[in-house]
Amino acid sequence: MSTPPPRQGTRPVAIVACAQSKSERRIEQANEVELLMPVVTEVYANAGMTKDDVDFICSGSTDYLIGGPFSFVTALDAVGVWPPKAESHVEMDGAWALYEAWVTLQEEGKDVALVYGFGKSSLGDLSRILALQLDPYTMAPMWPDQVSLAALQAQAMIDQGLATEEDFARIASRARHNALSNPNAQVANEKTMEELMKDDYAVAPLRRHTLPPLSDGAAAIILVAGDRAYDVVDRPAWITGIDHRVDAHAFGARNLAESRSTTKAAENAGVSAGPVDIAELHAPFAHQEILLRRAMGLNESTVINPSGGPLAANPLMAGGLIRFIEAANRIMDGSANRAVAHATSGPVLQQNLVAVLEGAS
């Protein structure tokens, strides 16, 4: 096996095992710990490991979903950090927890990391909650909801001649179709673009089908550094490039129809250094897929969101990590050689992470 060399760091790190819950609109019978436990148990089983094999643990979540402080603290009970473990948490999507774990595994002697992300969007009103991400002095007091902000972005794209409403519907149609083969998806059906165009507007120009579902869900990944990855799986998904960037927060300070942070992260991750077989893009709104695709320079030969993507299942704080899982699974099963995983955070794609995953040749 010839392990593909990483562009960043000095030590190759691979995804060797994944697990995710089925995304559902409302999981009432399980709290966060109960949602996570089967996922963590499954990812260990898939890796043939126990918690004793793990050198580092990192998770991503946000307190604002449960409406209380320290939601990650009780969630740790799903892992059972006893004896004590080296462990950390990011108030970001689980994809950034994966980034921190990837950095940690660059150190010799730290070989295995567990990463997880979880979120129950059903616990509150996400439109209200996400408004609290905005500038607390000038924007949040007006409570702009995320759908209205996304609509501003979609309209900017239409105004600049980058997309049409029919393009948005075509993406939604394909996402729902792809989701039919994804057992964890929440929205899966056969609807033509023409049928979807009959939907009402949620906020013009966004019709209902261009919005992501509200999802509860959790996801976990095990990373292994170096050749030990081949002990776990025949074809590890090597992270050959990874980078993340943030854009300005104020909407007036950026062109909403583009994503400079995505472009820069994709360049640093080396997206264009070879053909991309599949890309899992964390584009919660249909129009954002077009925007991200342009920002990364992905051409027509790349299959976008074969899982159905966030339009089919979108648990907050795990949605980005699930993109890594869907991309890695296709490397590990041999159906793709080179894949892109993308995660986003913040209002209208403010912050973006891009990674390239490759199988050994």
Next chain:
Amino acid sequence: MNQRCAVIGVGQTHHKSKREDVSIAGLVREAAVAALEDAGLDFSDIDAVVVGKAPDMFEGIMMPELYLAGALGAVGKPMFRVHTAGSVGGSTAIVAAHLVANGIHKRVLTVAFEKQSDSDAMWALSVPQPFSAPLLAGAGGYFAPIIRSYINKSGAPNNVGMKVAVKDRLHALKNPYAHLHLPDIDLKMVEESVMLWDPLHYLESCPSSDGAAAMVLSSEDVAVAQEKTTGRPAAWIHGMAMRSEPTMFAGRNLMNPQAGRDCAKDVFAQAGITKPRQELDCAEVYVPFSWYEPMWLENLGFAEENEGWKLTDSGATSLDGGDIPWNCSGGVLSSNPIGASGMLRFLESALQVRNMAGDHQVPDAHKALGHAYGGGSQFFSMWVVGSDKPE
């Protein structure tokens, strides 16, 4: 660590109960600009920004780093947000240091803050959660019974906590950035302050502060170059570690948590330290309630079990003649911008080994410990810094 990493610049705000003169962006920028000036660098020199703070509910802003991207010069760069409860300031420094030590970036700005006056931490800590024991009385209500158990177990005299409260406030008088400056502080004043959570008097508890802390961390080549440019020495990281354990389980030792002991063992092994009291010159340790000084003296291996209070009682941890001064800055008992409190411990340890701590400098300090803890005393982050490069 794959390569050496140094602290080349530090900055902090003047901590106060209400910093009404600045927004949150203004607060963090004050610390960040000071750290960059100390390092002899500009925002444009920075490769990545790592932000830490305690629960978002403390200010009522979800992921406030997104809004702070501009103020921290992070636009177009990687920006990262750490949250590990009270230990977050320390964990954030470690996450930032890993980016340098593991060869990803050369110059990283790390910032931690809390603007407690924008909200009410007591309220934010007391939101009832299903199937969880309610705290109701904030952090002090949680820790007071553990402290009472420690007093019973160790046989410590009742006034040891009060001695810590006095000592740290005397130290704070030498630190212009400290929130509390109480020139008349003495045992009588502490004893006569109101009993908040038995056995903790009001003056044995940390204040609520607005404040921020920032550090510039760099690779060895950058550190050596900046030492020449600025004429100010770097502090070299000799070891860093994090450990976590669950909040509750049968048989858990709350007074002397295993995670703290493991974390100390790890960080001291990295730094080649076998006798911390003898080999370290000082320590900045997260002591938000007075009695946590004797408890952490034991947990960190500065004293045998049940003997920690004797160090405090004898004055060993005082800047005034003690052999192992703890919290020369005044510590968390004198300034508590929660998210930044851990980073201030790490920052102050770096200041000491750079010989730049001013009136609260320990003479000829070469090696110092920075420590933070959080949650139900279950999350620990620590580093050892030195004036010399590590082996």
